[in-house]
Amino acid sequence: MNLRPKVNYQQLEADNNYYFFNPKSAPDFQPDYFSSNYWQQRNAIIGSAQGRGTTWFISYEEQSWVLKHYYRGGLVGKVLKDGYLYTGLNQARSVAEFTLLNKLTTLNLPVPKPIACSVIRKGFYYQADLITSKIENAKDLVGILENQSIDKRLWREVGKTIQQFHHHGVYHHDLNIHNILIDSEEKVWIIDFDRGEIRKPAQQWQQANMARLKRSFLKEQKRLNNFNWQQSEFESLLLGYQLTR
Structure with missing residues (x-):
C-alpha cells in the first residue's frame, strides 16, 4: 500500500x-x-x-x-x-x-x-x-455505558459495523471501546486509526482485534463502579459481526 x-x-x-x-x-x-x-x-x-x-x-x-x-x-x-x-x-x-x-x-x-x-x-x-x-452528537461506548445500557439490536449494529471494516481488510491497531462512537441517530462510528492499515482479510488478525475489544470491556468493568455491561452482551455484538459475513 x-x-x-x-x-x-x-x-x-x-x-x-x-x-x-x-x-x-x-x-x-x-x-x-x-x-x-x-x-x-x-x-x-x-x-x-x-x-x-x-x-x-x-x-x-x-x-x-x-x-x-x-x-x-x-x-x-x-x-x-x-x-x-x-x-x-x-x-x-x-x-x-x-x-x-x-x-x-x-x-x-x-x-x-x-x-x-x-x-x-x-x-x-x-x-x-x-x-x-468531529463526529457530531456522539459519545464513545465508555461514556454511554457509564450512564445507561444499550439493547441487543444496537449491540448487533456495533458488531455489524466492525465486520464492515474487516470485510475491507481494515486493521485497527487499538480497537477498544474508547474508539467506538454512537451518535444520536444510533449510527456507529470508529475513530483513531493510528498505525492502522489495509491488510488481506485473515481470521487470525481479525480474531485478535475482537479479543482486544473484549479485553477493553473487561478492563472498564473492573475500573468503573457504574458500568452497564455484561459479558453476555458481547455475544450480541459477535452475533451482529457474524451475521454480516
Missing part, C-alpha cells in the same frame, strides 16, 4: 516541513491550524479531551474539527514524548493515518473525514499532528 495521500488533498512544503490538507474542507489552510494557541486566540476552542496529551475540539466556520498531536507511549515516550525517527514521508504516522482515512471515506465506511496533517522535521526525528472532522 502506498501511503502517500492520493485523493482530495493538496501538499504544502515549508522549511523542510510537510503539510497535507483537503482544500474543500480547509480552503484557507495555513500551518498555524495545528497550533492550539492559534485557535484559542480566535475563541474557536469548543472543548477538549485528555489522553496521552490534549485533543482539541475546534469550531471552524460551520465545521467542527478534532486536532490531535501524536505522543509516544511506554518507556520510550518518557524520553522522546512526541518525537519519532524520520524514515521517510510515507512512513510518518500522521501521513499514514490521513491517507488511510481518505481511503476509508472513499469506501463509505463510518470514520471521521480527514482534514489535514503535518510532519515537522526535527533533525533525525519528526513531530506530527492530524485534524479530522
Whole structure:
C-alpha cells in the first residue's frame, strides 16, 4: 500500500516541513491550524479531551474539527514524548493515518473525514499532528455505558459495523471501546486509526482485534463502579459481526 495521500488533498512544503490538507474542507489552510494557541486566540476552542496529551475540539466556520498531536507511549515516550525517527514521508504516522482515512471515506465506511496533517522535521526525528472532522452528537461506548445500557439490536449494529471494516481488510491497531462512537441517530462510528492499515482479510488478525475489544470491556468493568455491561452482551455484538459475513 502506498501511503502517500492520493485523493482530495493538496501538499504544502515549508522549511523542510510537510503539510497535507483537503482544500474543500480547509480552503484557507495555513500551518498555524495545528497550533492550539492559534485557535484559542480566535475563541474557536469548543472543548477538549485528555489522553496521552490534549485533543482539541475546534469550531471552524460551520465545521467542527478534532486536532490531535501524536505522543509516544511506554518507556520510550518518557524520553522522546512526541518525537519519532524520520524514515521517510510515507512512513510518518500522521501521513499514514490521513491517507488511510481518505481511503476509508472513499469506501463509505463510518470514520471521521480527514482534514489535514503535518510532519515537522526535527533533525533525525519528526513531530506530527492530524485534524479530522468531529463526529457530531456522539459519545464513545465508555461514556454511554457509564450512564445507561444499550439493547441487543444496537449491540448487533456495533458488531455489524466492525465486520464492515474487516470485510475491507481494515486493521485497527487499538480497537477498544474508547474508539467506538454512537451518535444520536444510533449510527456507529470508529475513530483513531493510528498505525492502522489495509491488510488481506485473515481470521487470525481479525480474531485478535475482537479479543482486544473484549479485553477493553473487561478492563472498564473492573475500573468503573457504574458500568452497564455484561459479558453476555458481547455475544450480541459477535452475533451482529457474524451475521454480516
